[in-house]
Amino acid sequence: MSTVTITAQDINKLRQATGAGMMDCRKALTETNGDFEAAIDWLRKQGQKVAAKRSDREAKEGVVIAQTTADNKSGIVVCVSCETDFVSKNEDFIAFVKSIADAAIANNVKSADELSAVEINGAKIADLVNDKLASIGEKIGITKFERVDAPYVASYIHGANRIGVLVGLDKEAPEVGKDVAMQVAALSPVAVDAASVPADVVAREKTVIMDIMKEDPKMAGKPEEMLAKIAEGKLGAFFKEQTLTAQAFVKDAGKSVADYLKESGNVTVTEFKRVALG
Numbered sequence: 703m704s705t706v707t708i709t710a711q712d713i714n715k716l717r718q719a720t721g722a723g724m725m726d727c728r729k730a731l732t733e734t735n736g737d738f739e740a741a742i743d744w745l746r747k748q749g750q751k752v753a754a755k756r757s758d759r760e761a762k763e764g765v766v767i768a769q770t771t772a773d774n775k776s777g778i779v780v781c782v783s784c785e786t787d788f789v790s791k792n793e794d795f796i797a798f799v800k801s802i803a804d805a806a807i808a809n810n811v812k813s814a815d816e817l818s819a820v821e822i823n824g825a826k827i828a829d830l831v832n833d834k835l836a837s838i839g840e841k842i843g844i845t846k847f848e849r850v851d852a853p854y855v856a857s858y859i860h861g862a863n864r865i866g867v868l869v870g871l872d873k874e875a876p877e878v879g880k881d882v883a884m885q886v887a888a889l890s891p892v893a894v895d896a897a898s899v900p901a902d903v904v905a906r907e908k909t910v911i912m913d914i915m916k917e918d919p920k921m922a923g924k925p926e927e928m929l930a931k932i933a934e935g936k937l938g939a940f941f942k943e944q945t946l947t948a949q950a951f952v953k954d955a956g957k958s959v960a961d962y963l964k965e966s967g968n969v970t971v972t973e974f975k976r977v978a979l980g
Contacts, residue, residue, distance in 0.1 A: 768866030858883035
């Protein structure tokens with residue numbers, strides 16, 4: 703049994719350092735005879751235990767933050783997931799995720815693994831996530847991380863931190879960047895244009911189209927060559943619907959995104975990243 707007196711000031715100090723609840727902080731200090739650093743480790747271990755217990759739980763809620771460097775040459779999107787919207791809508795949790803995004807920008811982070819090792823006020827982000835997990839009691843983790851580097855990068859957050867978008871442009875064009883980012887958020891294209899659609903995606907789409915046609919009684923007996931030509935036409939429709947520059951512009955359906963980019967000074971989209979919850 704500990705003989706050390708645990709004061710309210712001690713508990714508050716530990717709460718400020720870890721974000722854990724008052725009772726958990728009292729328990730941690732009691733278990734470690736008032737040793738502050740040992741109490742932090744105790745809470746982190748508790749977080750790991752909670753994580754193990756909840757490893758089979760789905761964390762479909764969370765917060766997505768997209769932001770750029772001050773010069774708009776780089777941008778990151780990070781998603782920290784949780785189990786309930788009660789947590790994802792909590793201002794402290796949103797601020798916690800924002801602090802992680804800030805650290806990613808400040809430290810020029812390029813991957814999720816690298817981000818976990820970055821420190822905020824002397825503590826690794828991986829440990830801070832465990833602290834938060836222990837205090838909240840939900841499965842929490844950095845589940846998605848993306849980065850874009852370009853002559854100009856625009857960021858956009860949609861739907862109360864549920865979707866984050868980065869768009870790289872070949873020149874500085876803030877309004878264009880915002881419009882295109884909103885387009886990406888709304889219609890979720892698979893690539894910038896037909897040429898940049900991954901080969902495996904094209905092959906899969908062709909297979910699906912061919913399988914559907916072969917099961918259609920109206921297509922029975924049609925020569926394979928004819929089916930292939932029809933499939934190419936349908937694939938063209940897929941590119942028009944699913945690639946960014948071919949899509950109808952959300953602000954003016956009478957023109958494509960390619961048309962809008964041309965009218966805006968021949969701006970080119972170099973790449974984009976879209977991160978959504980779920």
